[in-house]
Amino acid sequence: MQQDEETCSTRDKILETALRLFSKEGYLGATTREIAREAGVAEVTLFRHFPSKETLFEETINANSFLPALKGLMPGIRQMPYGEALAMIAKSFLEILALRKDTVKIMQAEMQRYPEKIQKIYHAFIDEMVNTLASYFGEMHGKGSLREFDTELAARSFFGMFFSYFNAEEILLRKNYRHIDADKTVREFVDIFVRGTLK
Amino acid sequence: MQQDEETCSTRDKILETALRLFSKEGYLGATTREIAREAGVAEVTLFRHFPSKETLFEETINANSFLPALKGLMPGIRQMPYGEALAMIAKSFLEILALRKDTVKIMQAEMQRYPEKIQKIYHAFIDEMVNTLASYFGEMHGKGSLREFDTELAARSFFGMFFSYFNAEEILLRKNYRHIDADKTVREFVDIFVRGTLK
DNA sequence: TTACCTTGTTAGTAAGTACTTACATTTGCT
DNA sequence: AGCAAATGTAAGTACTTACTAACAAGGTAA
Numbered sequence A, B: 001m002q003q004d005e006e007t008c009s010t011r012d013k014i015l016e017t018a019l020r021l022f023s024k025e026g027y028l029g030a031t032t033r034e035i036a037r038e039a040g041v042a043e044v045t046l047f048r049h050f051p052s053k054e055t056l057f058e059e060t061i062n063a064n065s066f067l068p069a070l071k072g073l074m075p076g077i078r079q080m081p082y083g084e085a086l087a088m089i090a091k092s093f094l095e096i097l098a099l100r101k102d103t104v105k106i107m108q109a110e111m112q113r114y115p116e117k118i119q120k121i122y123h124a125f126i127d128e129m130v131n132t133l134a135s136y137f138g139e140m141h142g143k144g145s146l147r148e149f150d151t152e153l154a155a156r157s158f159f160g161m162f163f164s165y166f167n168a169e170e171i172l173l174r175k176n177y178r179h180i181d182a183d184k185t186v187r188e189f190v191d192i193f194v195r196g197t198l199k
Numbered sequence C: 001t002t003a004c005c006t007t008g009t010t011a012g013t014a015a016g017t018a019c020t021t022a023c024a025t026t027t028g029c030t
Numbered sequence D: 001a002g003c004a005a006a007t008g009t010a011a012g013t014a015c016t017t018a019c020t021a022a023c024a025a026g027g028t029a030a
Helices: A006-029 A032-039 A043-049 A053-062 A082-099 A101-110 A115-143 A151-171 A182-197 B006-029 B032-039 B043-049 B053-062 B082-099 B101-110 B115-143 B151-171 B182-197
Strands: none
Touching: A006 A032, A006 A043, A006 A053, A006 A101, A006 B006, A032 A043, A032 A053, A053 A101, A053 A115, A082 A101, A082 A115, A082 A151, A082 A182, A101 A115, A101 A151, A101 B101, A115 A151, A151 A182, A151 B151, A151 B182, A182 B151, A182 B182, B006 B032, B006 B043, B006 B053, B006 B101, B032 B043, B032 B053, B053 B101, B053 B115, B082 B101, B082 B115, B082 B151, B082 B182, B101 B115, B101 B151, B115 B151, B151 B182
16 A cells, blocks of 8 residues: 555546646536546546546645645735835736636636536635735825725726736737737736826 | 518527526537527427537527627717726726626636637627727827826726626626625726826 | 555446437418 | 428437446555
């Protein structure tokens, strides 16, 4: 019984392949046969690790939650200038999304059909980001450097801008858009936002 | 042969039901049997009107393009104050999205699997909106009332904010969010944007 | 060696899928 | 009434799906 090396790597291979195929073909489109073949294992092995396709799906998205990627994300934001802090938050946000691109695709595609589980994970991530930014806005209000506005709404609009950018570039694969690098986009978006919220 | 009343309504019933079920269960999840039953027709009737499920899918999304809803959208924007013009564009944008909610769901869910057709329709809509707003920014630049910024990027960020709001409220069905009515959101978002782009 | 654990192979099941064929029934127009 | 188009009913085809049962093969630990 050796459960640390080979066994675990078989399981992980299946999970990785499942993530890729679920994201490419959807839950119904990705068959257990195909997942097993691409993972290089027999189909029956897949069912020995995961009792059903639905279990595999759940464990796949659980294994790719966003929250670990959030830890220690915004360390020294408080002592940075306002604009730089926002730029850093935006960049980190885009980085996480890029890292979890496949998971984002799955969630967008299957959100309607499997609401409970997916909404929970997705919203936990968004809420964490929005709350962090909103409370940062609150602090800045206290310091008197910002004009009055609804901090939660502002945080939502901030991430909304960047999520739409990510969506256009990475999910919709816009080839006909002239390509604009992330840095310039961050600068322009943050610029609008900084001027829009300062006194 | 009477093709205007009954015949057309049978076809339309199928198309309407297909839109609803494709949006709720996805392309693979919605079966032709179910679509026919919910439309109140025999399955074979469905195949007499649409030679294949894929044809039905294409005609469904073609019948629900965004562009007709865009016609005559922004009539008197040029003679409105800047902030009111932006608010009106935002409201119209949100209205169209709400009208085509099912289509948006389908596109988000099936974008990965059927890229060609869907991307075309989706992007045609977004490009139309972005270009309209960007050229409006260009005119305002000419008049000297706005600071210098990238008009296309700004337009994208503007719609990105509102699309994310729509997504959170209507697609993800956020119940745990405190509900904020559209008007207040439009006001807050536009406010940030106006201050962020004025001189 | 012996025992165990994990995997592969092969074959199979029961159910569901898109789609078809043949024939009967309804419906509206002339 | 009579014709023709649109629809319904019933049966069936060929295929795919998630999932299982039975047995053999390999490696690891005692």
